[in-house]
Amino acid sequence: MTSTPIADLWPTLPGADTRPEAAYRLLQAAVESFAERGFHATTTRDIATAAGMSPAALYIHYQSKAALLAEISRAGHAATLALVRQATAGEGGPAERMRRLVEQFTAWHARARTVGRVVNYELHALPEDAYAQVAALRLDIEREVSALIEAGVAAGEFEVSEVRTAARAVTSLGIDVSRWYTERSSETPEELGRRYGELVLRMLGARC
Amino acid sequence: MTSTPIADLWPTLPGADTRPEAAYRLLQAAVESFAERGFHATTTRDIATAAGMSPAALYIHYQSKAALLAEISRAGHAATLALVRQATAGEGGPAERMRRLVEQFTAWHARARTVGRVVNYELHALPEDAYAQVAALRLDIEREVSALIEAGVAAGEFEVSEVRTAARAVTSLGIDVSRWYTERSSETPEELGRRYGELVLRMLGARC
DNA sequence: ACGCTGACTAAGCGCTTGCTCAGCATGGTG
DNA sequence: CACCATGCTGAGCAAGCGCTTAGTCAGCGT
Numbered sequence: 001m002t003s004t005p006i007a008d009l010w011p012t013l014p015g016a017d018t019r020p021e022a023a024y025r026l027l028q029a030a031v032e033s034f035a036e037r038g039f040h041a042t043t044t045r046d047i048a049t050a051a052g053m054s055p056a057a058l059y060i061h062y063q064s065k066a067a068l069l070a071e072i073s074r075a076g077h078a079a080t081l082a083l084v085r086q087a088t089a090g091e092g093g094p095a096e097r098m099r100r101l102v103e104q105f106t107a108w109h110a111r112a113r114t115v116g117r118v119v120n121y122e123l124h125a126l127p128e129d130a131y132a133q134v135a136a137l138r139l140d141i142e143r144e145v146s147a148l149i150e151a152g153v154a155a156g157e158f159e160v161s162e163v164r165t166a167a168r169a170v171t172s173l174g175i176d177v178s179r180w181y182t183e184r185s186s187e188t189p190e191e192l193g194r195r196y197g198e199l200v201l202r203m204l205g206a207r208c
Numbered sequence: 209m210t211s212t213p214i215a216d217l218w219p220t221l222p223g224a225d226t227r228p229e230a231a232y233r234l235l236q237a238a239v240e241s242f243a244e245r246g247f248h249a250t251t252t253r254d255i256a257t258a259a260g261m262s263p264a265a266l267y268i269h270y271q272s273k274a275a276l277l278a279e280i281s282r283a284g285h286a287a288t289l290a291l292v293r294q295a296t297a298g299e300g301g302p303a304e305r306m307r308r309l310v311e312q313f314t315a316w317h318a319r320a321r322t323v324g325r326v327v328n329y330e331l332h333a334l335p336e337d338a339y340a341q342v343a344a345l346r347l348d349i350e351r352e353v354s355a356l357i358e359a360g361v362a363a364g365e366f367e368v369s370e371v372r373t374a375a376r377a378v379t380s381l382g383i384d385v386s387r388w389y390t391e392r393s394s395e396t397p398e399e400l401g402r403r404y405g406e407l408v409l410r411m412l413g414a415r416c
Numbered sequence: 417a418c419g420c421t422g423a424c425t426a427a428g429c430g431c432t433t434g435c436t437c438a439g440c441a442t443g444g445t446g
Numbered sequence: 447c448a449c450c451a452t453g454c455t456g457a458g459c460a461a462g463c464g465c466t467t468a469g470t471c472a473g474c475g476t
Contacts, residue, residue, distance in 0.1 A: 022423075037332065040248035044464060054425045059465065061423095120387075121329060124245065165395065165403045168388065173377060176384040179328075180376065187373065195373045203411045230453075252434060262455050267435065269453095 023061040025051040030068045035114035039069055039125040069122060070130035076112075076119035077137040083108055084144045094152030095206045101148065102170065102200045103193035109177040110189035116178025145170055149204065159205030170200055231269040233259040238276045243322035247277055247333040277330060278338035284320075284327035285345040291316055292352045302360030303414045309356065310378065310408045311401035317385040318397035324386025353378055360412065367413030378408055 029050035033042040044065050048055045062068045087101040109116045126134060146167040152158035160166045173196060187195070237258035241250040252273055256263045270276045295309040317324045334342060354375040360366035368374045381404060395403070 020423080038246060038248060040246060041333070043462085045462095053423095055464085056426085056466080057424055065464070125249070161406070162403055165400070166407065169381060169404065169407055172384040172388065173380060175387075176380040179383075180380065192373070195370055196377065198369070199374065199377055199411045202413060203407045205410060228453080251432080253432095261453095263434085264436075264456085265454055273434065 020061070022051070022053065022057070026053070026058060026061055027068065027072065031072055031114050031118055034069065034072070034122055035117040039065075039118075039122045066125070066127050066130075069118070070126055072115065072118050073122070073126055073134050074130060074137075076115045077134050077141075080105075080108065080119070081137050081141050081144075084141050088144055088148050093157060094148055094155050095157045095201060098148055098152065098158075098170075098204065098206075099197040099201055101145070102174065102197040103190075105171075105174040105193075106177055106196040107189040107193035109174050110181040110185070110192055113178045113181050116175070120175050120178055142167060142171060152204065152206075157206060166204060169203065173200065228269070230259070230261065230265065234261070234266060234269055235276065235280065239280055239322050239326055242277065242280070242330055243325040247273075247326075247330045274333070274335050274338075277326070278334055280323065280326050281330070281334060281342050282338060282345075284323045285342050285349075288313075288316065288327070289345050289349050289352075292349050296352055296356050301365060302356055302363050303365045303409060306356055306360060306366075306378075306412065306414075307405040307409055309353070310382065310405040311398075313379075313382040313401075314385055314404040315397040315401035317382050318389040318393070318400055321386045321389050324383070328383050328386055350375060350379060357412065360414075365414055374412060377411065381408065 026047060029047045030042070033046050033050060037046075042065075044058055045055050047065075047068070048058050051057075058065075058068075062071070083104055084101060087104050088097050090097060090100060092100070123131065123134065146163055149158060149160060149163050149166055149170075153160055153163065177192070177196075181189075181192070185192075234255060237255045238250075241254050241258060245254075250273075252266055253263050255273075255276070256266050259265075266273075266276075270279070291312055292309060295312050296305050298305060298308060300308070331339065331342065354371055357366060357368060357371050357374055357378075361368055361371065385400070385404075389397075389400070393400075
């Protein structure tokens with residue numbers, strides 16, 4: 001029942017199979033700690049202890065505490081963009097694709113809420129170069145959503161006055177799920193996804 | 209053109225008129241710093257310097273760094289709840305009141321985005337007693353929104369499958385504005401509010 | 417048996433943090 | 447004038463921070 005959100009993320013990391021298992025444990029511990037307390041309130045001792053090691057062991061696998069955050073953020077954004085691309089590229093018209101996108105985008109932010117929190121709310125703590133990479137990925141995600149809405153408008157399936165505002169609202173709804181969703185929530189990630197899909201289609205004026 | 213978001217907040221603070229002006233400057237500096245860097249990444253020296261004082265001066269007006277956060281959070285939540293109550297209590301049917309609520313809720317989170325960020329994203333740093341007070345206020349806000357949606361459904365003006373999920377979506381949209389809105393945004397807070405009001409009414413299935 | 421390597425630890429360095437405290441200037445009051 | 451309360455500062459303390467260093471040890475090829 002309890003999911004391991006980091007598992008959604010790990011396969012997208014470079015060299016995931018060759019990397020020692022200890023690096024994985026450190027990454028998992030960092031995600032959990034950063035999500036719960038925030039980057040600056042998390043100490044390297046927290047992470048190392050949660051991973052069952054001494055503080056110094058962290059620096060064998062990662063250059064710094066910030067490098068850990070950068071790796072989580074990069075991989076998390078890459079995974080999200082991949083999810084968005086997969087959903088929008090599938091079969092069906094704009095409305096059908098939008099429903100699928102919102103369902104999966106929302107469910108991911110509920111299921112992988114710890115990763116989602118780090119990805120969306122710890123951007124300011126990223127080193128400059130990592131931030132630049134991540135900002136580019138975020139732009140790509142928003143562009144995908146905007147393009148899909150525009151396609152829907154062109155096909156006469158959506159009716160929207162401002163595409164950019166609508167795109168903001170769609171992504172915003174999904175992202176904010178990682179803030180408020182807890183494992184005590186009454187809805188499963190998939191249920192929530194389906195309901196949000198319905199709400200978004202109505203928001204976009206999809207012909208009923 | 210540039211707003212001073214803290215001004216929206218200050219009047220709701222207890223003893224605002226009797227309190228020395230230095231306390232106000234410290235509070236303003238704290239809001240700005242907490243919003244930009246987060247609570248834990250902000251030092252007492254940051255706050256004091258921004259207020260034009262030495263670090264020690266902070267402790268004449270506030271018991272601790274956390275007490276500053278608590279005061280900001282309490283006042284910010286109280287102001288938000290007051291805004292919500294004022295909007296929902298006005299004249300008009302559920303749809304009209306919901307439009308007004310979303311317009312004002314959204315515009316506030318754009319205009320007072322610095323306060324909004326502290327209020328919504330630094331909850332975990334609150335001392336336990338302050339957190340309890342603030343959690344109660346947050347529950348009240350959500351209850352107001354839920355009640356308004358239920359009233360709309362009862363009046364036949366809304367059509368919603370799950371009231372709680374819809375309420376979550378409505379508040380979520382507004383709250384997340386404080387995360388992404390910047391003063392470089394192309395829309396004014398009021399424009400954004402109007403557009404979001406439109407989107408939310410559609411989302412709730414308001415009869416057109 | 418041997419030396420080497422790579423994962424790891426115990427100890428701790430240099431620095432920053434939240435916060436304290438003795439003392440100073442100011443201005444209202446007798 | 448003396449007196450004191452108020453608002454503030456300069457200096458600095460104890461604790462905790464990110465990170466480094468020297469060294470241990472199991473597993474490996476030869």
